[in-house]
Amino acid sequence: MKKVKNRGAFVLLIALFCVLGLSLYCARYVMHGREWASFAGGGTTMGLLYDRNEVLLADAGAGTYSEDYTTRVANFHVTGDYIGNVGTGALTRLNDHLTGFNLLTGTYHTETPKAHLTVDAALNNEAYAALAGRNGSVQIVNYKTGELLCMVSSPSIDPANPGNIPDGAYLNRAISATYVPGSVFKLVTLAAALETINDIYDRTFYCGGSVMVGGDKLNCTGVHGNQTIEQALANSCNCAFSELAQTLGTDVIQAYAKKLGITDSHALDGMYTAAGSIDAHEVGNINLSWSAIGQSTDLVCPNSMLRLVSAIGNGGTLVEPTLVGHGRRLKTTKLLDAETAEKMASMMNYNVQYAYGAGSFPGLSICAKTGTAEVGDGTDHAWFVGFLDDEEHPYAFVVQVERGGGGLSVAGAIANRVLQQAVAN
Amino acid sequence: MVGSAVITITRYLLPILAAWVVVRCVRSMLSEKYEPEVWGHLIFPDASAAPLPHWECVIGRAKTSDIVVNAPDVSRIHAVLIRNDKGIWRIFDMNSRGGVYVGKEKVPKKGLEVKNGDKIRLASVSLGFADVTASELRTVDKTRTAAGTSFNPAATLLILSLFQSIIMLQYCFSAKDEYLVVTCLAFFALLAIEWMCYLLIRSIRRNGFEVETIAFFLTTLGLSIVASSTPEALVKTLILLIMGVALFFAMGWWLRDLRRAKALRWPAVLAAMGFLFINLILSEYVFGAKNWLYIGGFSLQPSELVKVLYIYAGAASLDRLFARRNLFMFIAFSAICVMALALMGDYGTAVIFFVTFLIISFMRSGSIATVFLAISGAAMAGFLVFTMKPYIAQRFATWGHVWADPYGAGYQQTRALSAAASGGLFGHGAGEGWLKNIVAANTDMVFAVICEELGLIVAVVAALSIVALAFFAFRSAAHGRSTYYVIAAGASVSLLMIQMALNIFGSLDILPFTGVTFPFVSKGGTSLLSCWMLLAFIKAADTRKNASFVVKRAEIKTRKKRGAKA
Numbered sequence: 006m007k008k009v010k011n012r013g014a015f016v017l018l019i020a021l022f023c024v025l026g027l028s029l030y031c032a033r034y035v036m037h038g039r040e041w042a043s044f045a046g047g048g049t050t051m052g053l054l055y056d057r058n059e060v061l062l063a064d065a066g067a068g069t070y071s072e073d074y075t076t077r078v079a080n081f082h083v084t085g086d087y088i089g090n091v092g093t094g095a096l097t098r099l100n101d102h103l104t105g106f107n108l109l110t111g112t113y114h115t116e117t118p119k120a121h122l123t124v125d126a127a128l129n130n131e132a133y134a135a136l137a138g139r140n141g142s143v144q145i146v147n148y149k150t151g152e153l154l155c156m157v158s159s160p161s162i163d164p165a166n167p168g169n170i171p172d173g174a175y176l177n178r179a180i181s182a183t184y185v186p187g188s189v190f191k192l193v194t195l196a197a198a199l200e201t202i203n204d205i206y207d208r209t210f211y212c213g214g215s216v217m218v219g220g221d222k223l224n225c226t227g228v229h230g231n232q233t234i235e236q237a238l239a240n241s242c243n244c245a246f247s248e249l250a251q252t253l254g255t256d257v258i259q260a261y262a263k264k265l266g267i268t269d270s271h272a273l274d275g276m277y278t279a280a281g282s283i284d285a286h287e288v289g290n291i292n293l294s295w296s297a298i299g300q301s302t303d304l305v306c307p308n309s310m311l312r313l314v315s316a317i318g319n320g321g322t323l324v325e326p327t328l329v330g331h332g333r334r335l336k337t338t339k340l341l342d343a344e345t346a347e348k349m350a351s352m353m354n355y356n357v358q359y360a361y362g363a364g365s366f367p368g369l370s371i372c373a374k375t376g377t378a379e380v381g382d383g384t385d386h387a388w389f390v391g392f393l394d395d396e397e398h399p400y401a402f403v404v405q406v407e408r409g410g411g412g413l414s415v416a417g418a419i420a421n422r423v424l425q426q427a428v429a430n
Numbered sequence: 431m432v433g434s435a436v437i438t439i440t441r442y443l444l445p446i447l448a449a450w451v452v453v454r455c456v457r458s459m460l461s462e463k464y465e466p467e468v469w470g471h472l473i474f475p476d477a478s479a480a481p482l483p484h485w486e487c488v489i490g491r492a493k494t495s496d497i498v499v500n501a502p503d504v505s506r507i508h509a510v511l512i513r514n515d516k517g518i519w520r521i522f523d524m525n526s527r528g529g530v531y532v533g534k535e536k537v538p539k540k541g542l543e544v545k546n547g548d549k550i551r552l553a554s555v556s557l558g559f560a561d562v563t564a565s566e567l568r569t570v571d572k573t574r575t576a577a578g579t580s581f582n583p584a585a586t587l588l589i590l591s592l593f594q595s596i597i598m599l600q601y602c603f604s605a606k607d608e609y610l611v612v613t614c615l616a617f618f619a620l621l622a623i624e625w626m627c628y629l630l631i632r633s634i635r636r637n638g639f640e641v642e643t644i645a646f647f648l649t650t651l652g653l654s655i656v657a658s659s660t661p662e663a664l665v666k667t668l669i670l671l672i673m674g675v676a677l678f679f680a681m682g683w684w685l686r687d688l689r690r691a692k693a694l695r696w697p698a699v700l701a702a703m704g705f706l707f708i709n710l711i712l713s714e715y716v717f718g719a720k721n722w723l724y725i726g727g728f729s730l731q732p733s734e735l736v737k738v739l740y741i742y743a744g745a746a747s748l749d750r751l752f753a754r755r756n757l758f759m760f761i762a763f764s765a766i767c768v769m770a771l772a773l774m775g776d777y778g779t780a781v782i783f784f785v786t787f788l789i790i791s792f793m794r795s796g797s798i799a800t801v802f803l804a805i806s807g808a809a810m811a812g813f814l815v816f817t818m819k820p821y822i823a824q825r826f827a828t829w830g831h832v833w834a835d836p837y838g839a840g841y842q843q844t845r846a847l848s849a850a851a852s853g854g855l856f857g858h859g860a861g862e863g864w865l866k867n868i869v870a871a872n873t874d875m876v877f878a879v880i881c882e883e884l885g886l887i888v889a890v891v892a893a894l895s896i897v898a899l900a901f902f903a904f905r906s907a908a909h910g911r912s913t914y915y916v917i918a919a920g921a922s923v924s925l926l927m928i929q930m931a932l933n934i935f936g937s938l939d940i941l942p943f944t945g946v947t948f949p950f951v952s953k954g955g956t957s958l959l960s961c962w963m964l965l966a967f968i969k970a971a972d973t974r975k976n977a978s979f980v981v982k983r984a985e986i987k988t989r990k991k992r993g994a995k996a
Contacts, residue, residue, distance in 0.1 A: 038851040047848030048864030111854025
């Protein structure tokens with residue numbers, strides 16, 4: 006009897022197995038419950054997706070979108086669709102917000118759950134119209150709160166009636182693609198120069214229209230003569246930045262590209278942005294100069310550029326961009342010293358005053374940098390990046406138009422149009 | 431509007447009541463004291479007396495014996511001394527080398543009665559036998575704590591009734607109009623059945639109702655699942671519940687008399703084989719397993735009844751436990767069951783049988799027996815793996831990767847996980863889920879359905895209530911009247927737990943999906959019947975004073991005449 010009784014303890018082993026299994030499930034529930042509950046193929050009812058001004062973008066319960074065609078198309082890349090074609094769309098990535106899930110009550114709710122994006126649908130409509138069918142992206146972020154007010158990618162489709170789908174229409178160009186940056190990359194080289202070359206403000210940079218580097222000829226966009234560093238940036242002088250590049254060396258430039266977030270992928274509400282890349286070249290090699298100018302094999306994601314100008318606008322500290330809001334605690338990353346940011350901001354303002362013409366941006370206290378990036382086939386990507394030095398409207402922006410032409414004339418014009426509406430709101 | 435308000439409020443009450451019911455049952459089962467018992471003494475030559483702590487005692491040289499006799503010519507397991515419910519002791523020779531004698535008479539194979547004052551000789555060792563005296567019996571009886579003293583079973587049942595009423599109330603708002611009345615009636619019927627059971631138990635002066643309360647708690651969840659998924663089957667489910675409860679009482683009554691129970695072990699073996707044989711020949715494939723019989727419109731799963739018969743025949747009292755012939759028959763019987771189930775394609779049940787075989791083997795194995803059981807266990811496992819290979823490959827391929835193929839192989843598990851998570855801790859309310867509409871949700875994915883509708887807390891409490899039965903069975907084992915009851919109870923709780931584990935963890939992707947039922951909760955007639963019958967085995971091991979209707983009340987008066995201690 007004693008033996009049989011003692012061996013009965015074996016049943017406790019099975020009991021232990023059951024308890025362990027249940028504990029494992031509970032642990033998994035805590036970790037993955039949110040993903041599970043928001044599985045679109047299940048039966049969990051989803052709620053309504055709005056922009057920041059209560060404009061309905063999608064009714065996930067009904068499986069419908071906005072009633073307005075332009076709103077559907079212009080906001081397609083932030084909204085996504087129910088099939089999950091846009092990997093970065095809110096209906097795919099943020100459906101846990103739409104199910105209203107929390108660990109205690111699951112998806113139980115007495116009212117239909119609502120989720121709000123930080124974007125302004127009307128602003129997106131304006132940006133999409135401004136792109137006018139050209140491929141590219143427009144982003145505007147409030148650099149004090151990190152809220153993305155505008156994020157548009159073109160080409161787009163109408164998710165309600167997809168019809169013919171242009172190549173790359175599912176790609177959100179603002180966060181999931183990288184491009185040759187051209188002169189906007191000079192901001193990175195400039196940041197490195199400001200912080201590592203002590204007499205940078207005392208130096209003069211001579212431009213004779215071209216310069217010989219390691220036996221190769223590097224052309225400039227003009228003949229700029231003797232320039233200060235401010236003038237060199239405003240002229241976007243290749244000769245001056247070639248000189249900086251050869252002084253700084255590839256290690257410093259690469260380190261700054263990394264520090265400023267250009268070569269990393271960044272979390273945006275749980276999604277990951279595309280990482281850029283800057284190749285290394287020896288001092289004396291012309292490709293080192295080209296890469297510091299944003300040419301050569303450089304590739305940059307527009308959203309990484311947005312983080313950089315956003316940080317400059319906010320005194321060096323970046324409030325991480327978000328499409329759903331940060332809640333009470335802002336998530337920040339320090340990209341630059343306040344002093345460096347201050348200097349860069351004033352130089353970017355000088356750009357506008359001295360080179361771009363403030364008249365092109367009526368009423369805007371704008372600090373910016375243009376980029377006209379040679380793609381290699383004779384066409385150029387047009388870039389216009391910067392921010393408003395305006396307490397009321399602390400907006401940073403990145404406009405990028407694929408093979409669009411001149412940075413100022415094309416991207417600058419789009420930026421002005423969209424910013425005018427953003428400020429008017 | 432009223433409905434959503436009612437559900438919003440009451441859904442927080444359900445987990446509290448469920449936990450309260452189960453905690454009361456568990457504390458009652460596990461906290462009530464078992465005083466050590468003495469049923470007689472063996473007097474050694476040096477006049478020291480060894481108490482007989484059980485009704486079935488092993489006497490031998492082995493340290494694990496109940497009475498250790500340290501003499502070189504005494505075998506490790508030499509003899510077995512067994513008392514029956516009439517207070518009559520018999521001694522059996524366990525193939526000892528030196529033989530067993532009572533007085534001058536050599537003990538034959540079928541054993542010999544031992545009376546107070548008899549001299550027992552094991553090889554060269556002489557022992558005096560002193561039966562328990564009437565006054566000792568009275569003392570034992572007095573010190574034993576009666577069941578149900580610290581936790582009033584009626585109060586526990588009242589809390590359960592409240593739990594059931596709230597679920598019924600939630601259905602009043604969520605049920606479709608045409609099923610509203612039948613749903614309410616079903617819950618009223620459940621209330622009536624459980625209270626009638628309680629009164630029946632009280633009428634025969636028993637006070638242990640924890641095991642039954644847990645079963646009724648689980649049955650409530652099962653009824654809720656039927657009401658939610660297939661309300662048209664409510665009446666049938668109730669009829670089966672009544673049959674199950676009736677079988678529970680019948681089985682319990684039958685198990686009261688050990689001799690009577692043991693006498694039918696062979697017919698049970700034959701019946702089990704008959705069921706399996708008919709099953710193999712006549713049944714139809716449903717969901718990939720050929721384990722359903724259709725008789726006059728009723729579907730029957732013979733393998734469920736075989737579970738009960740298997741435990742009934744597999745358990746043994748101490749005198750038979752070590753007999754080689756008995757052991758071989760048990761191994762052969764187990765092998766036939768497992769193989770038949772594997773041939774039917776009912777691998778889930780085959781695995782359950784196999785693990786139950788391991789448990790029964792482990793509990794009953796003696797020295798030589800261990801070797802045989804180990805070998806046959808390995809052979810059976812080999813056979814199972816061999817026949818299940820394609821099945822295993824398929825299920826294991828999906829296991830842990832259900833999210834890789836949510837529209838194919840992982841269809842059921844991903845739906846179960848999604849629904850279970852969306853229920854949170856408190857659920858969406860009875861009948862308010864969506865998982866119930868998925869095929870086999872009311873059998874294979876019931877844990878997830880409960881999580882979704884009644885919340886994770888209720889679901890976990892349900893699972894833990896079965897685990898609690900295991901602790902109870904283990905605790906009762908120390909005072910079991912016979913190894914037959916102890917082994918049967920241990921095997922029953924193990925079977926229930928394994929089945930539950932395969933069901934829950936299979937649907938939640940913690941184990942491969944097997945598609946077995948959650949005891950008492952999954953919809954399925956035969957399964958409900960077998961669960962209630964298995965419960966009778968657990969009741970048979972409950973020897974707390976006046977607790978179980980399966981155990982006869984101690985009758986002291988008739989024993990007065992028995993003589994004084996020698």
